[in-house]
Every structure is written in C-alpha cells, then in structure tokens.
Amino acid sequence: MSDHITIRKAPGKWSVRSGGAILGESSNALELSEGDLPPVIYFPRADIAMAFLDRSDKTTHCPHKGDASYYSIVNRSSVTKDAVWSYEDPLPAMERIKGHLAFVLSDSVKVEQI
Numbered sequence: 001m002s003d004h005i006t007i008r009k010a011p012g013k014w015s016v017r018s019g020g021a022i023l024g025e026s027s028n029a030l031e032l033s034e035g036d037l038p039p040v041i042y043f044p045r046a047d048i049a050m051a052f053l054d055r056s057d058k059t060t061h062c063p064h065k066g067d068a069s070y071y072s073i074v075n076r077s078s079v080t081k082d083a084v085w086s087y088e089d090p091l092p093a094m095e096r097i098k099g100h101l102a103f104v105l106s107d108s109v110k111v112e113q114i
Helices: 092-097
Strands: 005-009 014-018 021-026 030-034 040-044 053-062 066-074 079-086 100-103 109-113
Touching: 005 092, 014 040, 021 040, 030 092, 053 079
Parallel strands: none
Antiparallel strands: 005 030, 014 021, 014 109, 030 040, 040 100, 053 066, 066 079, 079 100
C-alpha cells in the first residue's frame, strides 16, 4: 500500500443523501485517508441504491489507486453530475476499495455518520 494512504473500517453507521433522498446507509463503510486530505468514506456498492446513479463518461487516474469511473446522481428534483467515483479495478495495494463508491461532497450531497 502506498505509504501515505491508509484504509480502515469506518466506525459506526454512515449514510449518504442527495436531493432529499437517502442513497444508502452502511455499517460496512471504509475510511480512506490520504496525506493531508480529509478522510473519504467509501460505501459498499451493495449498500447504495444504484437506481439513482447513472454512469458518466468521466474517468480520472490516480498513481496510487488506479483509474476511477464516475456516476451522476439522478433523482426527481435534480441531476448532480459526476458526483460519485469508484475504483472498479484498483491497483493491487488498494484492493480493499474495489466494489465501493465515494461521493463528492457538496450542498446537494451529504455523507454523515449516524
């Protein structure tokens, strides 16, 4: 694992909301810490209502984690473009985040410990 990235089980139960809808709740979320950046909560895909997510064309590359795919959140009142990312085939050292989703925090997307 890259020496500046740590992954651990996130303590407690976590939720993610967008546009008033609860997209998911999980007691099996992971917390990824990378250098001086704020920790990021990664939700197991099985704990997220995938019907709200629409795959986008955006991709990015991280030299430590690999290639990320993006999704937009689509609900009745809005579309939040490229608000979710996933390392679907991460580098071997980051295998723990495979099958997980992380969310871009904004006024319309909230990740909270409950």
